[in-house]
Amino acid sequence: MIRKYSIKELLNKGKFLIDQKVLVEGWIRSFRYSIFIILNDGSTINNLQIILSKKLDKKIIKKITIGSSIRVIGIVKKSIGKKQYIELKSLDIIIYESVDPEIIQKSILQPKKHSFEKLREQAHLRFKTNIFSCVMRIRHHIAFCIHKYFHEHGFFYLHTPIITTSNCEGVGRMFQITTMNLKNQPIDYTKDFFKCKTYLSVSGQLEAETASLGLGKVYTFGPVFRAENSNTSRHLSEFWMIEPEIAFYHLDENINLAENFIKFVIKYILENSMEDLTFLDQRLEKCSKKNRLLEKLELILKFPFKRISYTEVIKIFDQEEKKKNIKFLHPIVWGMDLQSEHEQYLVDKYFKTPVVIFDYPCNIKAFYMRMNNDGKTVRAMDILFPEIGEIIGGSQREERYDILLQRMKDTNTDKKKLWWYLDTRRFGSVPHSGFGLGFDRIVQFITGMNNIRDVIPFPRTPNNAEF
Known part of the structure; x- marks a missing residue:
């Protein structure tokens, strides 16, 4: 034989x-x-x-x-x-x-050699190319080691609904799902398939929270959908998210988990995908990229992430503008949502290392984030990476029923649709935290690809749903 x-x-x-x-x-x-x-x-x-x-x-x-x-x-x-x-x-x-x-x-x-635009036009064939086969093998190993990490740390894998009736974040556009003819007016959603207005999910976080309040540690890993017209190199309309939720976790513990987790993933890929990484590293070098891929990844493991409050960040920008006469397209004021130009300056030029920003103003964050004692900020955190910008967003969740209810009123969140979410705060609520990691963004960072469309098999973006 x-x-x-x-x-x-x-x-x-x-x-x-x-x-x-x-x-x-x-x-x-x-x-x-x-x-x-x-x-x-x-x-x-x-x-x-x-x-x-x-x-x-x-x-x-x-x-x-x-x-x-x-x-x-x-x-x-x-x-x-x-x-x-x-x-x-x-x-x-x-x-x-x-x-x-x-x-x-x-x-x-x-x-x-073919351009990446040309490769996307024949996405059904690009698996046979050197560059894309490398990216896909690395993508597989990243997915595998994510499950490995959470399994070894006592988390339970949870499948949350893809079809939902609510917008977790309270912002952004959603894809509606219906079996009805929407041209008919008025529309009676009680006659629709689910007898109510439904959408594709933008996050499984709220459902994961309910599970963590019974199982302790859970995580989701699945597709999410956002109907925003963001046609950039970092955005997709359909992408994959990892969302761990942990009972009895405060914000500091949440940040520690996120940093440990992301370093585990990078270390695993350096140990198990070196052939593909080396090929990509050599390709990037030929393209005269400033930072070598392997050096960039090893640097992430070398130092702890810089941790700084949102208020301290605003002070840094004030000082930089005065000292170096730096002008941003979006002027810096306390209470604004930081833009990509601010994040890139902070990570790539000022600290030159991944940065964790915490305690954001409550008016720019979601209703479920725990209010600080100052009444102005919430226990939120974002992790910013070189070249990518925000790669992780998370928070300590608001476990206090009365304050959560007030935050829902302040943000015009429909408490009738989320009665079940409010209900969890009445049955043994505890401090708990979690975060979301954009899977495709971590693949993009690890592979060094310039465009997120080149790290997912069949990208879904505004005006494009081919294949």
Whole structure:
């Protein structure tokens, strides 16, 4: 029985398999001198060189084209070339499907550089490209280690609804769900599928809070949807969020958890995805990127995150504007929501390290965040990263029924829709905290990609729902 290997397995075990007969399958990346096939099956960024037999039928050779899928049985040999340790001397080759060279010339599989815009136009094919296959393998490992971290720290994985009747944040536009013809007026939602107005969820946080008040530690990991017309390199209309919620946790503990968690993820990827990271690092270096990818990731692990209150941040900007005559597009005043230009200056130029900002003004934060004793700020926190900006947002939740009720009134939040959320504060409420991490943003940061559309298989953005 001839054993079948993935190319990754074969390359890793190659020195122990010299002169053994093996079977591999994959897609042809290149074909040179009618003898050398470069094969890849997606399991690794590295390719396997196949040496064709001189006795191979010329009719078969004519069918060997770039992109074709094949099965090869061959003998593992030590390579005389410097780029690979082993190669495969073919004994038998089967072509599953040959690709017309003219079709290849019109596709992103043509062996030349393509723009990311071009790759997105053929998103169904970009999994076969070096750059995108690297990103997708790293994305997988990030997702895996997120589950690993929470499992090892006693969290329970919770599936929260994708369909909701309320807006968790109280701001932003939502995608409505209905089976009715909305052209008919007036609309009677009692006749709709759910007998009420429903939307795609923007967050599973509120449901996760209720679970944490019975299970102690829970986390969600799923898709969320926001109908905001944000056509930037950091925004998607459909994206993935990780949202842990922890009972008996105060804000400081919440910040500690968030920092420990994000460092765990980066450390895990540095230890388990080095081949792909190295390829991306070399690509970024060729593009004259200022910060080397591996150095940037290692720097995150080296120092503790800088922690500073919102009020202290405003003072820093006041001082910087006076000392250096710096002018921002959005003038800095206490009570405003910090913009991207402020976040980038703080992280990239002032501290040059990830920054945790806490105790924000209550008027720019959601109703569920715990009010501080000053009556002006809430126990909120954001973690800002170089190049990305906000990567984590969280808070200590308001556990006091009367104050939560007042905050809902102040922010015009419908208490009738959230009666169940209020109810949790009447059955043994406790201090509790949580945060949200944009999964696609952490993938973007770790891979060094400039555009978030290039770290998700099929991006959903304003005016685009292709594939």
